[in-house]
Amino acid sequence: MEKTFLQLEGLGKAFGKNTVVDDVNLSIGQGEFVSFLGPSGCGKTTVLRMIAGFETPTTGRIVVNGRDVTSLRPNQRKIGMVFQAYALFPNMSVAANIGFGLRVGGVAKDEARERIGEMLTLIGLSGFEKRYPYQLSGGQQQRVALARALAARPAMLLLDEPLSALDAKIRLSLREEIRAIQKKLDITTIFVTHDQEEALSMSDRVVVMRDGHAEQIGTPFEIYNRPATRFVANFVGTLNVLEGTVSDAATGKVRLGAGEVVLKDGLDGARNGDALALALRPEAIALGPRVGNDGRLTGEIMDVHFLGSVIRVRVGLGKEVVSLDTFNNSTTPPPKVGDKAEISFSCADLLVLN
Numbered sequence: 001m002e003k004t005f006l007q008l009e010g011l012g013k014a015f016g017k018n019t020v021v022d023d024v025n026l027s028i029g030q031g032e033f034v035s036f037l038g039p040s041g042c043g044k045t046t047v048l049r050m051i052a053g054f055e056t057p058t059t060g061r062i063v064v065n066g067r068d069v070t071s072l073r074p075n076q077r078k079i080g081m082v083f084q085a086y087a088l089f090p091n092m093s094v095a096a097n098i099g100f101g102l103r104v105g106g107v108a109k110d111e112a113r114e115r116i117g118e119m120l121t122l123i124g125l126s127g128f129e130k131r132y133p134y135q136l137s138g139g140q141q142q143r144v145a146l147a148r149a150l151a152a153r154p155a156m157l158l159l160d161e162p163l164s165a166l167d168a169k170i171r172l173s174l175r176e177e178i179r180a181i182q183k184k185l186d187i188t189t190i191f192v193t194h195d196q197e198e199a200l201s202m203s204d205r206v207v208v209m210r211d212g213h214a215e216q217i218g219t220p221f222e223i224y225n226r227p228a229t230r231f232v233a234n235f236v237g238t239l240n241v242l243e244g245t246v247s248d249a250a251t252g253k254v255r256l257g258a259g260e261v262v263l264k265d266g267l268d269g270a271r272n273g274d275a276l277a278l279a280l281r282p283e284a285i286a287l288g289p290r291v292g293n294d295g296r297l298t299g300e301i302m303d304v305h306f307l308g309s310v311i312r313v314r315v316g317l318g319k320e321v322v323s324l325d326t327f328n329n330s331t332t333p334p335p336k337v338g339d340k341a342e343i344s345f346s347c348a349d350l351l352v353l354n
């Protein structure tokens, strides 16, 4: 990792008796893009607000570049922030909005004009300086909000669900744009979102939050492919979670529905009869047998969703339901609801969840 820029040490926050952030520990490198991902109410915004200085932590410290900033006021922290609602000043032009912090911060007029120009180029809105927010699309307004946050050359950028008020197509293009600008400026960035795709596609690392604590911290690849817990598996992506029972711990045998699978690495510490949750990615499952697939289970087709190039099929296996994607090859008709089905997979792809 790059040199550490930001450290959260045992960070916690309680409102009265209600602990909403609990012992969050994290080192973030210079220039790193880190997302806090989690369902509504898990405490991600509160973490961001503590980093910004809008909330005082109940426990722990926030260290920036080796300096404890926990008790500094927001305006002493060199932070740029963008919120979900664009929060532009409606009665100010684009240029005045972008230059707002510069004026407040006492930057000279010529210098401010130059920086506003730079920012407009950066966000691809040169020529828009005289417009007012109501004359801009939602995506353009959010780019102006980003320019306003960056104009004062902050040391860190905090983004609180900046894309969630936009429609799907703009959201996708702004994701890429924000990431490109962030990389260009090499600015350490923290992004709060409840959208797993957003977090996975934009971030260097993702912190999955649950009930105030960091459930898992890792790269998108690690979080998606190696979820540490059932919660992460469920929340990130469409991972299938299957409930099994250990039938022979010594040889790694687990009963799943009416079938049985064998875990290659065995089952250290488990006892026969223990309940066990196993995760399996949809793309690791085939409909019907496949060469090399040593795991097989039979069930019944529950749903078939035609998505174009891919057909998403849900197969019921007794109590469990698994989702899998098959490619539409245009000559094979899709399976029908109610048909008997066999699924197959490589047992090496089964992941034991904590």
Ligand code: ATP
Residues within 6 Å of the ligand: 015, 020, 038, 039, 040, 041, 042, 043, 044, 045, 046, 047, 194
């Ligand atoms: P969302 O995505 O809905 O914004 P979040 O994960 O960002 O959720 P937070 O906004 O951090 O969650 O809130 C975490 C918990 O803290 C919630 O239960 C919320 O009601 C509570 N909370 C937040 N701010 C305050 C406050 N000022 N006083 C009391 N409780 C608060």
